[in-house]
Amino acid sequence: MIQVKDLSKSYGDRQAVKKLNFTVNKGEVIGFLGPNGAGKSTTMKMITGYMAPTSGQVSVSGFDLFEDPIEVKKRIGYLPETPPVYLDMTVTSYLRFCAKIKGVTQEGLDGAIQNTLNKTGLDGVKGRLIGNLSKGYRQRVGLAQALVSDPEILILDEPTVGLDPKQVAEMRNLIKDLKGQHTIILSTHILPEVQASCDRVIIINEGEIIAQDDIRGLSNRMSGGGHLKIKVRRLSSQVAEKLRELPGVKESLTTGNYIEVKTDGSEEVIENISSQVVGLNAGLLELQVSTLSLEDIFIQLTGAPLTGHSVEVQK
């Protein structure tokens, strides 16, 4: 569906994107993960035809972006970081304008607009000026704009940034609902977001792909090689010792109120540990599989902490 070959972009001396190669298949939801300034937005802008790469090729549904930019743009719905909304227009008139310039036919216009309003839950505010809507609603209007021509591909640049937790959840649900109908590329610097919505992740840092993985692989990476933290009511060294004897357990230590266990990361071990703790009648209060943050994964992948601009990682 989307093929990216040796895509590079430099701004003067600074190379923002270095020779990216990846493919996106039809119907997939791809997460673009990376810290701020990693080149996510730049890559997305290049795929949408908003800016030209310094070198490299992009083809979408068999059309080359540079030979047939119009054909490619017809197939892409793009939600930039800042929703591109006209504050002095009403939601309906804005969507009407978007639908028209995206080539929706006159007959299909009303249907397309109503459909989009329903999908994005904007029906209740359709007559209001976009300038008077909250940030969450504006973001939805932005998404509606990307959806209105029913494109095959959706490219969403940090769709949840700056929203409150409730709006973030709503946005994620919206994206989940769109799964299956569109091929989606989504960029974010927030790990759980990728887990919530994507099939596959591409992790980039400093303009280079440092890992491509499906969501299971990412989860395994995130499980941090099987670190467990256990809290019990009756803490004794005996519990830790018993756990150490289990197959697959590498280490078991009592630190503070917790027992920290290192395992080989398989699910059976976790199951055994939990039944063991319960069997010992120690009074299991908490058992958590500690997850790695984006930063930890980066350290794991690159052997170096995150570089680039300020890094905000939601732990």
Added chain:
Amino acid sequence: MKNILTIAGKDFKNLVTSPMFCFIAALCSVLWSFTFLRSLIMFAENTQAMFNPGGQTPSLQMTVFLTHISQINLLFIFIVPALTMRLIAEEKKLRTYDLLLTAPITATEIALGKFFGAFGAVLLLVLLSALYPLGTRLITTFSMAPLFAAYLGVVLVAGTYVAIGVFASSLTQSVVLSVVMGLIFNLFLWFLSQGAESSTGLYMTSILEHLSIGDHFMSYIRGSIRIKSLVFMLSCMGLFVFLTQRVVESSRWR
């Protein structure tokens, strides 16, 4: 074609329904009501005082309308950049430009759409200004043909200012800079004729004279439609729309 109309329609509607446009239109009509009436009364007094049997009476066209239309032109030099300033500059600033650049439309369609949208709004102002001479028709008779020629000149000159304004707006993100640039471009085009007067070289003088929009405009006000002036102003519009198209297109390559 459809895309041009869509963009033009949106910008026309947004411009005309904006409070700024209504305010400008209202202020213009206040000014014109004052000055037009004054020059009309002066004209009436002069013709009565002037007892000139058999001789030529001063025409309405060359006195009242000429003043009126010169004034429209003067106002437009300042007003048109104010109307066009937001067209592209603000799209850039509010990031709605992303929408236009990622939609399946060409840079030419964007440039033409913006031009026609603003041109439509300015034509409304032209129409407003035409009410004054047309209203004069109610109280006296005069030849309409020179007036039409003069108004054709107004439309062409307004179109040139619009094309310049859209171009200025495409160059920057700042609406203030855009309005200042538009204004200076307009004034520059207007002041070229002064360069022609002071220039000594024979060729230079004639080149500058041809380039000065003032000379072309004056021939229209006097009631003559000259093909070379028509071609000049249309190519001015074409040039600046073309330049706008290049600027829009170039944003993809930067």
